[in-house]
Amino acid sequence: MKRYVFRRLLLMIPTFFGISLLTFLVARLAPGDPFLLDLETGELDPEAIARARAAQGLDAPLPLQFARWMFHLVRFDFGRSLIDQRLVTEKIFEAMPRTALVAGLAMILGFGLAIPLGVWLSTRRDRWGRAVEALLLTAWSVPSFWIAVMALMIFAGPRFLDLFPVQGLENGGFVLPVICLAFPTIVVATRQVRAAMEEALAQDYVKAARARGIPERRVIWKHALRNSLLPVVTMFGLHLPHLVGGSVIIERIFGVPGMGLLAFDSIGSRDYPTIMGVATVMAIATMTSMLLVDLAYGFIDPRIRLERAK
Amino acid sequence: MRERIFNRMGWCLFLALVLVSGCSCSCRQNPAVDAGVAGPDADWLAGRLPLETGTPKKGGTLTVRLPLEPAGLTRLHDRFNEGTMARITVGPIYETLDALSEKVVESDDHLTLTITLKKGIVFHDGTPLTSNDVKATLGVILDERFPTSTLRTSLEHFDQLQFPDERTVIFRWKKPYFLANHTLLTAIPIMPAAAIAGPVEAFDTLPIHRAPIGTGPFKFEKWEPGVSLTYVRADDRAFVDKIVFRIVKDDTAAMTALEKGEFDLFIRLTPAAWRSIESQRWAFTGYRRITFAENAYAWIGFNQRKPLFASKNVRRALAMLYPSETIEKTVDLGLEPRTSCPWMEGTTSCDPSVKPIAFDPAGAKTLLASDGWKDSDGDGVLDREGVKFSFAFLIAAQSVKMNKLVPIYLDTLRQASIDARIETVDVSAYMSRVRAHDFDAMALSWAAADSLQDNFANFHSSQADAGNDFLGYANPDVDALLERIRTELDPTARAALERQAHKLIFEDQAYLFMGRRPSLDLAKRSVHGLVPSLRGYDLAKVWLAP
Numbered sequence: 001m002k003r004y005v006f007r008r009l010l011l012m013i014p015t016f017f018g019i020s021l022l023t024f025l026v027a028r029l030a031p032g033d034p035f036l037l038d039l040e041t042g043e044l045d046p047e048a049i050a051r052a053r054a055a056q057g058l059d060a061p062l063p064l065q066f067a068r069w070m071f072h073l074v075r076f077d078f079g080r081s082l083i084d085q086r087l088v089t090e091k092i093f094e095a096m097p098r099t100a101l102v103a104g105l106a107m108i109l110g111f112g113l114a115i116p117l118g119v120w121l122s123t124r125r126d127r128w129g130r131a132v133e134a135l136l137l138t139a140w141s142v143p144s145f146w147i148a149v150m151a152l153m154i155f156a157g158p159r160f161l162d163l164f165p166v167q168g169l170e171n172g173g174f175v176l177p178v179i180c181l182a183f184p185t186i187v188v189a190t191r192q193v194r195a196a197m198e199e200a201l202a203q204d205y206v207k208a209a210r211a212r213g214i215p216e217r218r219v220i221w222k223h224a225l226r227n228s229l230l231p232v233v234t235m236f237g238l239h240l241p242h243l244v245g246g247s248v249i250i251e252r253i254f255g256v257p258g259m260g261l262l263a264f265d266s267i268g269s270r271d272y273p274t275i276m277g278v279a280t281v282m283a284i285a286t287m288t289s290m291l292l293v294d295l296a297y298g299f300i301d302p303r304i305r306l307e308r309a310k
Numbered sequence: 311m312r313e314r315i316f317n318r319m320g321w322c323l324f325l326a327l328v329l330v331s332g333c334s335c336s337c338r339q340n341p342a343v344d345a346g347v348a349g350p351d352a353d354w355l356a357g358r359l360p361l362e363t364g365t366p367k368k369g370g371t372l373t374v375r376l377p378l379e380p381a382g383l384t385r386l387h388d389r390f391n392e393g394t395m396a397r398i399t400v401g402p403i404y405e406t407l408d409a410l411s412e413k414v415v416e417s418d419d420h421l422t423l424t425i426t427l428k429k430g431i432v433f434h435d436g437t438p439l440t441s442n443d444v445k446a447t448l449g450v451i452l453d454e455r456f457p458t459s460t461l462r463t464s465l466e467h468f469d470q471l472q473f474p475d476e477r478t479v480i481f482r483w484k485k486p487y488f489l490a491n492h493t494l495l496t497a498i499p500i501m502p503a504a505a506i507a508g509p510v511e512a513f514d515t516l517p518i519h520r521a522p523i524g525t526g527p528f529k530f531e532k533w534e535p536g537v538s539l540t541y542v543r544a545d546d547r548a549f550v551d552k553i554v555f556r557i558v559k560d561d562t563a564a565m566t567a568l569e570k571g572e573f574d575l576f577i578r579l580t581p582a583a584w585r586s587i588e589s590q591r592w593a594f595t596g597y598r599r600i601t602f603a604e605n606a607y608a609w610i611g612f613n614q615r616k617p618l619f620a621s622k623n624v625r626r627a628l629a630m631l632y633p634s635e636t637i638e639k640t641v642d643l644g645l646e647p648r649t650s651c652p653w654m655e656g657t658t659s660c661d662p663s664v665k666p667i668a669f670d671p672a673g674a675k676t677l678l679a680s681d682g683w684k685d686s687d688g689d690g691v692l693d694r695e696g697v698k699f700s701f702a703f704l705i706a707a708q709s710v711k712m713n714k715l716v717p718i719y720l721d722t723l724r725q726a727s728i729d730a731r732i733e734t735v736d737v738s739a740y741m742s743r744v745r746a747h748d749f750d751a752m753a754l755s756w757a758a759a760d761s762l763q764d765n766f767a768n769f770h771s772s773q774a775d776a777g778n779d780f781l782g783y784a785n786p787d788v789d790a791l792l793e794r795i796r797t798e799l800d801p802t803a804r805a806a807l808e809r810q811a812h813k814l815i816f817e818d819q820a821y822l823f824m825g826r827r828p829s830l831d832l833a834k835r836s837v838h839g840l841v842p843s844l845r846g847y848d849l850a851k852v853w854l855a856p
Contacts (some may be wrong), residue, residue, distance in 0.1 A: 033741070048388065091535075152566055166570060167563060168537060
C-alpha cells in the first residue's frame with residue numbers, strides 16, 4: 001500500500017509539470033495583453049509599457065519565463081498579480097475559504113440528499129418514483145444561471161419570500177449559493193446511486209440475503225448500498241476540486257468573491273501570475289482528490305485492495 | 311382517475327414555475343412603498359432632481375453600488391488609473407491643487423503658475439500638507455522610471471518647479487498648452503511625501519495604493535476585496551458619517567438589492583433597467599431618478615489603413631446605412647441621442663450646423679456606385695476591380711450593447727450588397743487587436759470627466775502608430791487645427807477652432823458617430839444634496855434625511 005501511494009505521489013510530479021506547461025502555454029499564447037487592456041487610461045506610452053513588461057519579467061523568452069515560474073513555484077512563490085500588484089498567494093488564500101465553505105456545504109447537501117433519494121428511487125417503480133425522476137431530469141436540463149437568478153429573485157428578492165440577503169455569505173447568505181451549487185450534484189448523484197442500487201439489488205448475494213430472512217431495510221442499506229458506492233465515491237472525488245475551484249456563475253450572482261471569480265477575472269484581464277496560481281492550486285487539488293478516490297476504492301471494495309497487493 | 315389528477319398536478323407545477331419565473335407583478339410589495347400611490351410624475355420620468363429645500367444634517371451611512379472592483383485606489387499608478395477609481399477617490403479622499411490652494415496666480419504669458427497652499431491642511435495620517443508633498447507627488451509623476459505615464463503625458467510641456475517656502479509652489483511650462491494648468495490644478499491628487507517615498511522597485515506595492523491617505527472630507531477605513539470599500543467622515547466638511555461602496559458585479563443581483571432598498575445611490579443603470587423601473591412602484595416611490603449629459607459618446611470605426619475604407623465616400627455610405635432610428639428604439643431605448651461631435655455636445659466646441667447622417671440606403675447605393683462599387687458578377691456582393699466589398703466587424707463578447715447593435719447594422723449592410731460578418735473575441739483580445747490595428751471595423755466609446763478636452767490623441771495623424779488614432783485617420787488640415795487648439799489659450803478662439811475641426815472630422819467620417827451616453831442614476835428619496843457633474847457627485851455635500 002505504501003509503495004502504491006509513493007508511486008502515485010511520484011507520478012504526480014510529471015503530471016503537475018505537464019499541467020503547468022499546458023496552462024502556461026494556453027495563457028500566454030491566447031490573444032490579449034494585460035498592459036493594453038484599459039483604453040480609459042488614454043495615451044499609451046510605449047516605453048512605459050515596455051518598462052512595465054520588463055519589471056514583471058514578461059520581456060524574457062517564454063521558455064525562460066516558464067523556468068522562472070517553476071523555480072519560484074518550488075518556493076511556493078506565485079508572484080504578484082499584474083493587475084493589482086498583490087501577492088497571488090494572498091489573493092488565493094482570501095478567496096479559497098469562501099469557495100471551500102460554499103462548495104463543501106454544497107457537497108454535503110448534494111451527496112447527503114442524493115444517496116437516500118437514489119436508494120429510495122431504486123426501490124420505487126411506481127408513479128411517484130417516475131415523477132421524481134422526471135423532475136430530476138427537468139432540473140438537470142435547466143441552466144444553472146437560470147436556477148441561480150430564480151433563487152435570487154424568489155428567496156432573496158423583495159417581491160416574493162425575501163428570506164436571504166442578496167449578496168455575501170453573512171446572515172444566512174450562504175444558503176442560496178449552497179443550494180444552487182448542490183443542485184446538479186443532487187441530480188447526477190441521485191441517478192448514479194439509483195442505477196448502481198438497481199444493479200446491486202439484482203445480484204445473487206442480495207437474493208441470498210433476502211432468502212436468509214434478513215430484514216429488507218438491512219439488505220438495502222447495508223448489503224446493497226455498500227456495493228453501490230463505488231461510482232458515488234468516484235463522483236465525490238471529482239467534486240473535491242470544486243472545493244478550491246468554485247463556480248463563476250454562482251459566485252458572481254450571489255456576490256461570493258471566491259476562486260471561481262478570481263480565475264474568471266484573472267483570465268479576462270490576462271493576469272498571468274494569478275491564472276498560473278489558481279491553475280496550480282486546482283491541479284494539486286484534482287490530483288490529490290484522484291489519489292484519495294483510488295485509496296478509498298480499496299477501503300470500500302476488498303477486491304481492489306487484493307488486486308493492488310498482487 | 312388518479313393518473314388524470316397526477317397529470318394535472320404536473321401541469322400545475324409546470325405552470326407555477328413558469329409564472330414564478332416570468333412574474334413581474336408585486337406579489338409582495340417593498341415595505342417602503344405606500345399603498346395607493348399614483349404613477350411617476352414628469353420630473354421623475356425626465357430624471358430631473360427637485361430643488362433642495364431642507365437643511366443639511368449630519369450622520370448616517372451612504373451605500374453606493376460599485377459595478378467593478380478597482381485594482382488600486384490611486385491615480386498615480388498607470389495600472390490603477392481608470393474612471394471608476396478616479397470618481398471614488400479624487401474628491402472624497404484625495405484633493406487636487408485647486409481645492410488645496412488659497413491663491414493661484416497665472417502669469418500673463420500663461421507659462422508660470424504660482425500656487426499658495428492653504429494653511430492648516432493635514433493628511434488623514436496627521437502629517438501637515440506642505441509644498442514638499444506637492445514636490446514628491448509631481449516628482450513621481452515626472453520621473454520616467456515610475457509607471458505614472460498616464461499623468462505624465464498630461465504634463466508633457468513641464469519645464470521646472472520651484473518651492474520658495476512650505477506653502478508656495480511655482481510651476482513653469484516650456485510652451486503654452488490650454489489644458490496644462492487645468493490638468494495640474496484639477497487632475498492630480500496630492501499625496502503625502504512619506505507615503506510615496508522609496509525606490510522605483512517598491513512603487514508597485516506601496517501600501518498607499520490600497521489604503522489611500524489624503525486630505526479630503528472622507529478618510530479610508532477598509533477594503534474587503536470583492537465585497538466593499540468603506541470611508542468614514544474625516545471632518546466637518548462632509549455630512550454623512552460613512553460611505554460604503556458595495557461591490558456588486560452582477561446586474562440582476564444589483565437590481566434585486568436596489569429593489570430591496572440596499573443602495574442609497576445607484577450609478578449608471580443600464581438603459582434596459584432605466585426603462586423597466588418606469589412601471590415599478592418601488593422605484594418611483596422610493597427613489598429619485600437622475601439623468602444628466604455626460605461627455606461620452608459611442609462610435610463605429612473603419613480601419614482607414616485598409617483600401618476598402620480609405621475613401622470618405624465609402625465611409626459616408628456606410629454611415630448612411632446605419633439604421634439610427636431602429637437602433638435608437640431597440641438598443642438605446644431612446645436614451646442616447648445621436649451625435650456628430652467629438653467634443654461635448656451642447657458646448658461651443660461643436661458646430662450646431664453639422665447634423666448626423668440620416669439613414670438613406672438609396673443614397674448610400676448611389677454614393678458607392680460613384681466610387682466604382684457595383685455588383686458586376688451578379689453574386690449579390692458589391693465589387694470593384696475584382697475586390698469584393700467584404701469585411702469583418704470585430705466585437706467584444708462582453709459588450710452587451712454591441713452584441714445587440716452590430717447584427718442590426720450588418721443586416722442593413724447586407725441588404726445593400728455588402729458582405730459584412732461579425733467576429734467576436736473576448737475583451738482582452740479585442741483591446742489588443744484594436745491597439746495593433748488588426749481589424750476591419752470595430753466600435754468603442756470615449757468618455758471624459760471634463761468638458762475641456764483635447765482630441766489630439768484621437769484624431770492627429772501622429773497618433774496613428776502608438777496613440778488613440780486606431781483607425782489611421784489622417785487629414786493635414788485637421789492636424790493643423792488640433793495643433794493650434796492645443797496652444798490657443800483664449801476659450802472663444804479655441805472653440806472656433808474646435809468647431810472647424812468638428813466639421814472636417816465629420817465630413818471625413820473619421821468615425822461613424824453613434825449616440826451620446828447620459829448618466830442614468832437612482833438615489834433614494836432620503837438622499838439629498840446631490841449635484842450632478844461630469845466628475846460624479848460631490849459626496850461631501852450629500853446628506854441623509856428620511
